[in-house]
Amino acid sequence: MHCHCLINAFDSKAPAKYNEETADTTGKLIIQGTVILQKKKTVSDRLFSSIFRRKKIYVQLVTDPENDLKGKLGRRTYLKEEITKLTGLGDGETAFRVRFNWNEEVALPGALIIRNEHSSEFYLRTVTLEGAPSHGKIHFLCNSWVYPSHCYQKDRVFFSNKTYLPHQTPAPLIKYREEELEILRGKGKENDMLEEWDRVYDYAYYNDLGEPDKGPEHERPIYGGNAEYPYPRRGRTSRPPTKTDLLTESRLPLVKGKDVYIPRDEKFSNTKLADFLGDTVKSLSHGVAGLLDAVVDMTPMEFDSFQDVLDMYEGGIKLPNNPLLGKIREDVPTEFLKSLVRTDGAHFLKYPMPDIIKEDKSAWRTDEEFVREMLAGINPVVISRLEEFPPVSKLDANRYGNQNSSITKECIKQNLHGLTVEEAIQNNRLYILDHHDTVMPFLRQINTETSSKVYATRTLLFLKDDGTLKPLVIELSRPHSKGDQFGAVSELYTPAKDGVEASLWLLAKTYVAVNDSAYHQLISHWLNTHAVIEPFIIATKRRLSILHPVNKLLHPHFRDTMPVNTIARQIALNADGLFEAAVYPRKYVVQWTSSLYKDWVFTDQALPRDLIKRGMAVKDSESPHGYKLFIEDYPYAVDGLEIWSAIETWVREYCSFYYKSDDMITNDPELQSWWKEIREIGHGDKKDEKWWLEMKTLDELTETCTTIIWVASALHAVVNFGQYPYGGYMPNRPTISRKFMPQPNTPEFEELKTNPDGVFFKTVLSQARTLAAISVIELISGHSSEEVYLGQRESGWTSDSPPLEALERFSKTLVEIENRILERNNDPKLKNRVGPANLPFTLLCPSSGVGITGRGIPNSVSI
Numbered sequence: 001m002h003c004h005c006l007i008n009a010f011d012s013k014a015p016a017k018y019n020e021e022t023a024d025t026t027g028k029l030i031i032q033g034t035v036i037l038q039k040k041k042t043v044s045d046r047l048f049s050s051i052f053r054r055k056k057i058y059v060q061l062v063t064d065p066e067n068d069l070k071g072k073l074g075r076r077t078y079l080k081e082e083i084t085k086l087t088g089l090g091d092g093e094t095a096f097r098v099r100f101n102w103n104e105e106v107a108l109p110g111a112l113i114i115r116n117e118h119s120s121e122f123y124l125r126t127v128t129l130e131g132a133p134s135h136g137k138i139h140f141l142c143n144s145w146v147y148p149s150h151c152y153q154k155d156r157v158f159f160s161n162k163t164y165l166p167h168q169t170p171a172p173l174i175k176y177r178e179e180e181l182e183i184l185r186g187k188g189k190e191n192d193m194l195e196e197w198d199r200v201y202d203y204a205y206y207n208d209l210g211e212p213d214k215g216p217e218h219e220r221p222i223y224g225g226n227a228e229y230p231y232p233r234r235g236r237t238s239r240p241p242t243k244t245d246l247l248t249e250s251r252l253p254l255v256k257g258k259d260v261y262i263p264r265d266e267k268f269s270n271t272k273l274a275d276f277l278g279d280t281v282k283s284l285s286h287g288v289a290g291l292l293d294a295v296v297d298m299t300p301m302e303f304d305s306f307q308d309v310l311d312m313y314e315g316g317i318k319l320p321n322n323p324l325l326g327k328i329r330e331d332v333p334t335e336f337l338k339s340l341v342r343t344d345g346a347h348f349l350k351y352p353m354p355d356i357i358k359e360d361k362s363a364w365r366t367d368e369e370f371v372r373e374m375l376a377g378i379n380p381v382v383i384s385r386l387e388e389f390p391p392v393s394k395l396d397a398n399r400y401g402n403q404n405s406s407i408t409k410e411c412i413k414q415n416l417h418g419l420t421v422e423e424a425i426q427n428n429r430l431y432i433l434d435h436h437d438t439v440m441p442f443l444r445q446i447n448t449e450t451s452s453k454v455y456a457t458r459t460l461l462f463l464k465d466d467g468t469l470k471p472l473v474i475e476l477s478r479p480h481s482k483g484d485q486f487g488a489v490s491e492l493y494t495p496a497k498d499g500v501e502a503s504l505w506l507l508a509k510t511y512v513a514v515n516d517s518a519y520h521q522l523i524s525h526w527l528n529t530h531a532v533i534e535p536f537i538i539a540t541k542r543r544l545s546i547l548h549p550v551n552k553l554l555h556p557h558f559r560d561t562m563p564v565n566t567i568a569r570q571i572a573l574n575a576d577g578l579f580e581a582a583v584y585p586r587k588y589v590v591q592w593t594s595s596l597y598k599d600w601v602f603t604d605q606a607l608p609r610d611l612i613k614r615g616m617a618v619k620d621s622e623s624p625h626g627y628k629l630f631i632e633d634y635p636y637a638v639d640g641l642e643i644w645s646a647i648e649t650w651v652r653e654y655c656s657f658y659y660k661s662d663d664m665i666t667n668d669p670e671l672q673s674w675w676k677e678i679r680e681i682g683h684g685d686k687k688d689e690k691w692w693l694e695m696k697t698l699d700e701l702t703e704t705c706t707t708i709i710w711v712a713s714a715l716h717a718v719v720n721f722g723q724y725p726y727g728g729y730m731p732n733r734p735t736i737s738r739k740f741m742p743q744p745n746t747p748e749f750e751e752l753k754t755n756p757d758g759v760f761f762k763t764v765l766s767q768a769r770t771l772a773a774i775s776v777i778e779l780i781s782g783h784s785s786e787e788v789y790l791g792q793r794e795s796g797w798t799s800d801s802p803p804l805e806a807l808e809r810f811s812k813t814l815v816e817i818e819n820r821i822l823e824r825n826n827d828p829k830l831k832n833r834v835g836p837a838n839l840p841f842t843l844l845c846p847s848s849g850v851g852i853t854g855r856g857i858p859n860s861v862s863i
């Protein structure tokens with residue numbers, strides 16, 4: 001397999017005197033090194049040890065300072081002697097001894113190359129050198145797959161864990177630093193075909209969601225790079241275009257059996273998870289909506305009662321004894337049924353009991369729990385304070401007519417505990433969950449062109465003296481049947497406990513929940529965490545050397561995000577994918593996220609700014625962390641501000657160690673090109689926005705890095721890990737409604753009087769889609785055993801003590817925050833923290849065990 005066409009810059013320049021290491025090194029100072037690596041799974045132990053007997057892998061140190069910008073290489077040192085008695089090795093890892101001669105000209109062990117002349121790759125974790133005069137221990141944290149040398153045009157270079165701003169780089173390393181960044185940037189779209197071993201990070205549009213070759217109904221727009229559908233960039237994969245549309249990228253890799261390209265070291269490090277997700281992806285990559293319809297149409301299975309739903313968790317659902325069943329089995333791949341609908345053929349298998357119904361099967365139906373979840377559920381990021389009555393719309397009146405709310409004072413005034421509407425607003429007592437403007441422009445299309453029947457919704461809330469909220473009224477709005485310019489048609493529903501009014505009120509809450517769960521999944525979760533982070537990852541790898549302090553700071557917050565997003569494009573966002581199957585905007589799901597990306601403001605992702613923007617907090621130097629909350633018991637905000645503030649302190653301490661003045665920030669060419677690329681390319685569809693920070697001061701750098709870390713860690717954790725605990729019970733968080741509200745004097749209205757549960761289940765998601773959706777949220781709500789949580793990092797990530805000490809303080813602070821969160825959850829005065837379902841708010845507890853725990857803040861968007 002050895003290819004001789006390799007171009008080796010080092011070999012051609014390497015002086016002849018650097019021969020292979022000789023065994024006899026008497027009289028010279030010997031530097032001991034330890035190399036820890038992991039063999040590829042498919043390589044046998046015997047073959048593996050023969051690789052080293054046969055001298056197939058060697059290391060050379062980058063040495064002398066005599067050449068100004070590119071240090072020379074020392075002699076080749078082969079890996080051959082296995083160290084058997086080393087503790088602390090991970091699963092499948094092997095340690096090797098290497099020895100280097102030390103002499104005066106070798107005095108700079110800041111980088112090394114490693115060359116693999118065997119035919120298969122290995123994972124290089126670390127290299128450690130000991131005994132170098134005046135250096136002590138030198139650690140190289142490599143964490144990279146090293147492929148056979150013919151795969152690379154230049155040898156693989158690794159740097160020690162020292163940190164240098166560009167101008168501080170030791171002269172012999174300067175060229176290596178630049179060349180490594182060039183390799184990571186690649187040669188651009190026209191010039192390279194990306195292969196499995198490549199490490200190129202480049203940008204692409206979301207142009208791989210449709211499959212136009214299958215027919216017009218499988219076409220989808222290109223998101224990103226155009227004014228109509230702005231979008232963050234994704235990583236480039238270099239798949240060929242489709243036949244029908246040269247601007248659309250085909251969905252599968254060119255070679256069967258290969259994966260879609262992801263930069264090699266971004267691939268899942270967690271092999272178990274990768275295998276599991278891999279099966280799901282395989283069974284789903286050809287679309288699921290059609291399959292689910294096949295299942296539904298042929299076996300008209302619907303939930304009839306809430307007990308049917310509970311059976312999913314208690315006994316497993318018996319499949320109907322339907323003669324068509326055999327036929328369905330053939331149509332629907334068994335892998336699909338197994339992985340997604342989880343059936344053994346006769347039953348749908350049991351699902352774990354979601355926390356929301358563990359202690360009380362009906363508490364979710366109460367108004368208290370309905371509103372509490374707006375403050376302490378999985379989407380606690382939308383509620384805002386009402387500052388104007390009635391609520392107004394910001395939609396263009398010329399296009400959409402009057403979209404202002406139809407809620408009147410008369411409708412709510414008797415429920416304001418003696419206050420007038422004006423007084424309630426002045427006293428910060430009125431709040432709103434507003435899903436009106438975001439939805440309305442899409443509603444006509446969604447309701448006519450898909451089977452979804454949904455409303456735009458506004459839910460008005462009153463803050464009571466005990467610190468909890470109560471709902472006042474729900475407004476359901478639809479576009480006027482005569483046309484958009486006639487404005488909205490709205491219906492109002494108020495709380496009711498008995499009779500048909502109570503059934504109507506439950507349905508009204510359900511429409512709100514549909515709204516909110518779609519917004520949660522597509523906007524709060526997918527767009528505002530997964531999608532917006534990817535451009536930061538790409539820009540960081542392309543523009544900031546691994547020697548750069550900001551690269552080192554952000555590195556753990558990018559783990560596993562690119563492969564997870566790749567899976568999302570393969571099975572969730574694609575035409576006929578999971579989102580189209582199970583979330584109400586159906587084939588408009590991604591268009592909807594694009595339209596809300598128009599409103600995305602990076603700086604407002606900072607928690608304090610987000611709270612202020614929603615009217616939930618104001619700056620106040622007297623209050624803890626500098627902000628006063630209007631709803632004091634707003635669990636997401638209270639816990640979130642503590643976490644935010646801890647991240648900010650850590651980031652400021654870390655950055656100020658490297659940047660002693662604002663000038664150093666302005667004069668850092670890597671940092672400036674990084675920021676420019678994020679603004680102009682990664683988030684290039686937003687490049688003309690005025691809100692981008694300039695990146696000229698330590699404050700701006702601190703705020704930017706704090707925001708990136710917040711979004712990738714805590715914000716993602718809140719919206720991700722509660723999905724099963726809260727949404728695993730579908731009636732609490734339905735994602736689709738299939739029917740409009742029953743109107744008086746219709747048969748549906750009569751049915752509501754006699755069979756309210758039946759009407760409920762005809763309205764929400766069907767059974768098969770529910771099972772499919774719940775299987776997926778179960779999968780993505782759990783923590784793997786390899787999860788790395790906020791405040792934790794791989795040891796040896798830097799050689800600088802002050803940053804290590806700052807990280808230690810950060811971890812300690814997080815432990816204290818966690819203790820305070822648990823204390824608050826035990827405080828009966830804080831009624832929003834637990835609620836009638838007896839489900840305490842733990843989504844911002846930093847630590848977690850394995851599995852579905854409803855808590856834990858991993859460093860990165862890793863699932």
Ligand SMILES: *C1O[C@H](CO)[C@@H](O)[C@H](O)[C@H]1NC(C)=O
Nearest residue numbers: 435439454455456511514515
């Ligand atoms: C929920 O809100 C969205 C907009 O946020 C709207 O399009 C949709 O119709 C609403 N869904 C329901 C079920 O009311």
Ligand SMILES: *[C@@H]1O[C@H](CO)[C@@H](O)[C@H](O)[C@H]1NC(C)=O
Nearest residue numbers: 391392393397401402403404
């Ligand atoms: C909606 O309310 C705002 C504020 O009161 C008002 O300026 C606007 O004209 C109203 N829109 C329409 C179409 O009536």
Ligand SMILES: [Fe+2]
Nearest residue numbers: 530720861863
């Ligand atoms: Fe996620």
